[in-house]
Amino acid sequence: MARNQRDRYYWLAKSDGYRSRASYKLQQINKKFNVIKRNDTVVDLGAAPGGWLQVARELSGGKVVGVDLRRIKPIESVDTIKGDITSESTVNKILDLVGEHGADVVICDAAPNMSGNWSLDHARSIDLANSAFECSQKILRPGGNFVVKVFQGDMFKEFIDRVKSEFVHTKAYNPEASRSQSAEIYVIGKKMLSTPVKRGDIYEVRIESKGSSGDGVGSIDGFVVFVKDAEVGEKLRVKVRDVRPNFAFADVVERLDNPSDPSRK
Structure with missing residues (x-):
């Protein structure tokens, strides 16, 4: 609470009606990389409490779907699913909502429950990011975009190389709204490939x-x-x-x- 009271993004979120200070991270990512465009279909994995859903709805104005293990408090013009993104039944529910076209953008700002053991927390973050990546491969249309949060560490390079193998452009980015003491970083993949060849093969x-x-x-x-x-x-x-x-x-x-x-x- 004391940290939040000193955090301008915390107070901005309160003032602007966002559910999370993280809303500004997505705004800054989108300003730099233009991952969400008007009328895009956007799926937010690990979406609770809904701060990124609010921004995705504003940026797109199209179909927006949020998925989380926890129930997401309703947001106007946003569909929500309570489910596990590693489950085929959840993937099928997402596809039912986004249609045959697939999603234009998949985003994920989810983080694991923190243990205080950095090696363990980093490994859990990479595991969660891999789950989001694998889900994105099932629901993104060819040419679609992907954004996911990870914690930096010795497994980071292997993960970003995996994303690079499936997207034309891949970048790592730390938005201004991230706390200075945080080890989080965002991986942005643009234009998912749909080809018979893979980089490095x-x-x-x-x-x-x-x-x-x-x-x-x-x-x-x-x-x-x-x-x-x-x-x-x-x-x-x-x-x-x-x-x-x-x-x-x-x-x-x-x-x-x-x-x-x-x-x-």
């Missing part, structure tokens, strides 16, 4: 042509891949280093045959 590909920049051009399940230092006709084992919605970039791991060899076909 290895594939075999035949180079079919040359691109305008001189890179070799092949395909994996019909998906275009640009390969540096590759020649037409080569069969290669390549490692994908970057994925975009309509194409990927890869580097040669191994040359599997010689383009001048007539048996290569």
Whole structure:
């Protein structure tokens, strides 16, 4: 209580009618990254008490759904679900509300119950963030956006790398409204990929042509891949280093045959 009394965002939330000071974190995240646009369908995981739901409703004006293990006090024009985001029945309820199109944005400001043991709290935070990430993969439309809170620590890099593998752009951000003594940070994934290839994975590909920049051009399940230092006709084992919605970039791991060899076909 004493800390809250010294906290300007606490008093701003009281004045502005928000249920949580965290409302300003979402406003600041959205101002910088534009993750929620007008008429977006937004799903908030771990939404109680509802501060992010209030801001999501204001930013979108479209369908907004909140999910939490606890009951969320009703908010006008917001649908709520009492359920576990790791449960398929909860995922199905979300999909029933957002429709076949899926959600445009999934957000999560949930935090684990704090034990005071930092290693344990960090691990619980990563576990919760992974649950939100896995849920987002089931309910986000291709090209959708994702925001989740995590606590920094030695497991953070592995988690953000996982998000990077599924989104075109991934950033870590600490909004001004976060308390200075907090170890929380927000991971923002923009434009979820829906492709047959993943960043960091290895594939075999035949180079079919040359691109305008001189890179070799092949395909994996019909998906275009640009390969540096590759020649037409080569069969290669390549490692994908970057994925975009309509194409990927890869580097040669191994040359599997010689383009001048007539048996290569």
